[in-house]
Amino acid sequence: MNDVARKVAEAAQHMEAPLETRRIDALALGIAERARRRRRMRRVRAGIGVGVLAACVVVVGIAGRGTRTIEMRAVSPEVRAERAAYTFGDGSEAFLAPGGRFGAVVERDDGIAIALEAGGARFAVTPGRRTPFRVEAGPVLVEVMGTRFEVVRLEAQARVTVETGKVRVRWEGGETMLGAGDAGLYPPPPPETEPTDHDHEAAVGPSEAPSASSSRVRQESERRNASMPGRWRAAAREGDFEQAYALLSETGRAEVRDEPGDLLLAADVARLTRHPKEAVAPLRRVLEAFASDPRAPLAAFTLGRVLLEDLGDPRSAAEAFATTRRLDTSTPLAENALAREVEAWFRAGESERARRAAEDFERLFPNGSRGRLVRRYGGLE
């Protein structure tokens, strides 16, 4: 347990929620009523055959300008969207695959949000939507701007496949844009963590040093048909980055097409198999040759992280984060990039540049979630 975890854990021991005897008795009595309420709601939903949102108020009104608005408040945690298909006000549609399950479906005049709890679903989003259409599948958020795409929720990831149009896929610490024909598994798996004191319990199997694992994968790949081009791509999109790296090593980097999708994927393969130096070239290539591509800001941000976190080059990292902001001024990525730029200048010993970047951050993102870190690194405290 590191120091942060220890301090938080110690403080959290004071978080008790004691229940007095009388309160326990009252809660016990309430259980039967709650169970009856649930049964009643299930009957209502079954009877009407639509996903009625329990504990939710639906208000339909005609606004003065003749615009019809539908407002839904307070999505209850008991929400179950039980239909297998939805058609929304603008004609966008959501279709659940067999075995799939929506957790919640919310349509408001400022957007549509759908939680995919299990399995797969297909979505057809009317082009030209003015408000977001979002699908949340576990740790992944898919935002669409008029497209047809599929999301399949797996255990800790989601597979996103785009038929037409573009989608932005976001997860903690990263995001990417997918175009027609693109597919991927997100979030990409992180590098294996170092064994900690907590790992003394028997694990699911004997642990292996990464080099032993990579060596075995390489040996396996020698037996495969190495003349099949692009297999590294399929392996990477399935999340098997070790295999993808081994295949790329076998077939040579010429397998990587000179276009942003492949370059970013190759960088991910290198980065996530603990070969960060080999991620730099494809990322730089995106910035040099495809700066106008919508994925270029992500390439710059990823380059910054590799340089800062993996290669110990904070000065170059700061420049990469600054590039991210030049290419993308408006999305949450820009805010993150500026915050990381402050940190990188700080770590490079450039306190004056860190301060200037921190002042920019305060001006551009006064309510930014990383303000505290930025003020500290930028010397503004």
Place this chain on the structure above:
Amino acid sequence: MPGGAQSSMPRPNLQLVPSDSDAPSSGREEVSLDPGHPDFLAACFRRYAPYVARIGYRLLGERAEVEDLVQDVFVDAQRGLGQLRDPRAVKAWLSMVAVRRARRRLRARKLARFFGASGGTYEELEAPGASMEQKHLLADAYRALDAVSVDARIAWILRHVEGEDLRTIATACDCSLATVKRRIAAAQLRLDEVLGHE
């Protein structure tokens, strides 16, 4: 086992015995019931409601939602009672249900934030006995945990706050050990980013 087995009495019923890691005894008498006994649910509720309330509070970070969560868990327990074979597994089973219920609430909260609903500030976290510094630390930590996936948040809290071992967490979260480790690492990364300079 209570009472011994007398030839004219029914077979001894299984006994709910607090484990070492349970909360201190409330002083109530131990209950001797088997899962088929009509008072089994009530006995479980009195014995384990405080435990469910505690882990629910620590997962959600919101005191106001705890009692609702406790009731939801035991309504589920009522429905799922037939699945329970071993009364010694009650606590572990209730943890699994509590985690599931907490996850739904946390996900609904996240969904609401997509539409601009303000996130919790956690400035009013109830933590009697904690110093002011600790309360601020907790507020920062819970805000940081709001930014990671719900699954990562749950795994981290079960590990580091509840002190559960990885296997127990994997069972409660219905996932593999490797996934538990990955989720804990993801949450720790975020906490280190936000709090690492403290």
